[in-house]
Amino acid sequence: MELAALTGTPFFSVPQHVGGPIVEPELRGGFFRLMDGMLARNQFTNSGPLAVRLEEEMAARFRIAEAVAIANGTLAQLLLLKAIGLVSGEALVSANTFVATAHACEWAGLRPVFCDIDPETLDLSPADCERKMSPGVRAIIPTHVFGVMADMPALGNLARRHGVALLADAAHAFDCDLGGVPPGGFGIPEFLSFHATKFFSTFEGGMVLTGDSSLARELRELRNFGFDRPNDAGKLGLNAKLPEASAAFGLASLPFLEGRVRRLREVRETYIRELADVPGLRIHHLDRFGRNNYRYFALFVEESAFGLSRDELILALRLENILVRDYFHPGCHRQGHYRNNAPRPALVETERALSRILALPTSFVEVEPIVAARAVAGLVREAQARAEEVRRVLRRRTE
Numbered sequence: 223m224e225l226a227a228l229t230g231t232p233f234f235s236v237p238q239h240v241g242g243p244i245v246e247p248e249l250r251g252g253f254f255r256l257m258d259g260m261l262a263r264n265q266f267t268n269s270g271p272l273a274v275r276l277e278e279e280m281a282a283r284f285r286i287a288e289a290v291a292i293a294n295g296t297l298a299q300l301l302l303l304k305a306i307g308l309v310s311g312e313a314l315v316s317a318n319t320f321v322a323t324a325h326a327c328e329w330a331g332l333r334p335v336f337c338d339i340d341p342e343t344l345d346l347s348p349a350d351c352e353r354k355m356s357p358g359v360r361a362i363i364p365t366h367v368f369g370v371m372a373d374m375p376a377l378g379n380l381a382r383r384h385g386v387a388l389l390a391d392a393a394h395a396f397d398c399d400l401g402g403v404p405p406g407g408f409g410i411p412e413f414l415s416f417h418a419t420k421f422f423s424t425f426e427g428g429m430v431l432t433g434d435s436s437l438a439r440e441l442r443e444l445r446n447f448g449f450d451r452p453n454d455a456g457k458l459g460l461n462a463k464l465p466e467a468s469a470a471f472g473l474a475s476l477p478f479l480e481g482r483v484r485r486l487r488e489v490r491e492t493y494i495r496e497l498a499d500v501p502g503l504r505i506h507h508l509d510r511f512g513r514n515n516y517r518y519f520a521l522f523v524e525e526s527a528f529g530l531s532r533d534e535l536i537l538a539l540r541l542e543n544i545l546v547r548d549y550f551h552p553g554c555h556r557q558g559h560y561r562n563n564a565p566r567p568a569l570v571e572t573e574r575a576l577s578r579i580l581a582l583p584t585s586f587v588e589v590e591p592i593v594a595a596r597a598v599a600g601l602v603r604e605a606q607a608r609a610e611e612v613r614r615v616l617r618r619r620t621e
């Protein structure tokens with residue numbers, strides 16, 4: 223294959239994003255019908271029938287008593303922390319997560335303490351949490367990165383022994399599980415994101431899953447300005463309601479999720495087939511411990527064997543219009559807001575993983591997914607085979 227780094231011509235004529243929204247063409251009809259109904263009813267928000275139906279569908283899907291729809295995942299976490307009174311002290315969180323996990327802690331009044339990851343799952347390490355446990359810690363909040371569930375039994379044990387709360391960021395974990403147990407099934411509240419990049423999206427949106435109906439009632443009041451009686455805000459709430467249009471998109475997507483996961487699995491299998499023997503690449507497993515939705519495909523680039531660094535490979539692929547990502551690099555602990563909160567000792571496994579990781583696109587626009595995945599893999603192989611030339615050109619471009 224010809225490389226854009228060498229010829230100047232990108233392989234893809236339109237940018238292929240990691241996490242571009244997934245919209246099956248047939249989904250549109252259902253969505254527009256629901257939107258028509260919404261317009262006819264003239265109710266756009268305030269827990270309308272579509273938002274309520276989405277909550278019912280999700281409660282059934284996750285086999286949980288309560289699913290509370292919220293405007294986005296960040297607010298779902300913030301309101302959950304407020305609702306259970308986690309508003310001071312510290313929370314043990316992974317540095318390998320989207321910064322929203324740490325930000326929501328701070329907005330609630332909890333200082334995030336960044337812990338290292340398990341190198342196999344890339345999730346919060348129970349052993350490092352144990353080391354960082356202190357009298358100030360009030361909660362442990364793991365993230366199920368790329369839908370690989372954190373070690374909930376070990377974290378649950380740790381939380382119980384130290385008398386602290388356990389919640390989980392399940393933003394990536396829609397239709398994922400750990401040994402058959404989905405988010406919400408471990409007896410603790412978990413929150414989801416339905417952001418446009420996610421496997422299941424409502425444009426923007428989020429949800430709290432809980433078995434506790436009084437917690438669900440509190441969340442429903444908090445998301446609606448704190449109104450616990452008509453015209454009487456008995457508590458300090460905010461506006462975090464899910465609009466009807468968002469719920470409509472989620473509901474219209476439901477019939478397509480089975481096919482979606484099948485296609486994403488085929489893309490994954492294509493990548494694995496085409497990339498397994500490339501020197502210097504190691505593929506991140508997703509389903510060794512449970513079910514996954516295959517929304518993410520990540521690999522690790524070992525520069526000495528591959529011939530290019532991870533960042534050089536990113537540049538070479540961007541020239542092809544393949545907008546790969548180095549999720550979640552730099553870790554939260556290295557972002558400006560948290561720089562004065564540097565973890566000690568350093569997060570060895572987090573640094574190792576985040577300096578090598580690369581996420582490839584799993585959904586594509588204007589091109590058949592398997593054909594596209596084969597092309598992306600072919601370009602990666604070619605970059606490795608011609609690493610020296612590619613490196614020379616990239617260096618000249620950045621000089």
Ligand SMILES: Cc1ncc(COP(=O)(O)O)c(C=O)c1O
Pocket residue numbers: 294295296297319320322323365391393394414415416417426427428
């Ligand atoms: C792991 C993780 N946590 C939290 C969030 C925040 O969710 P939202 O964007 O819906 O606020 C996201 C993504 O957006 C995420 O990927």
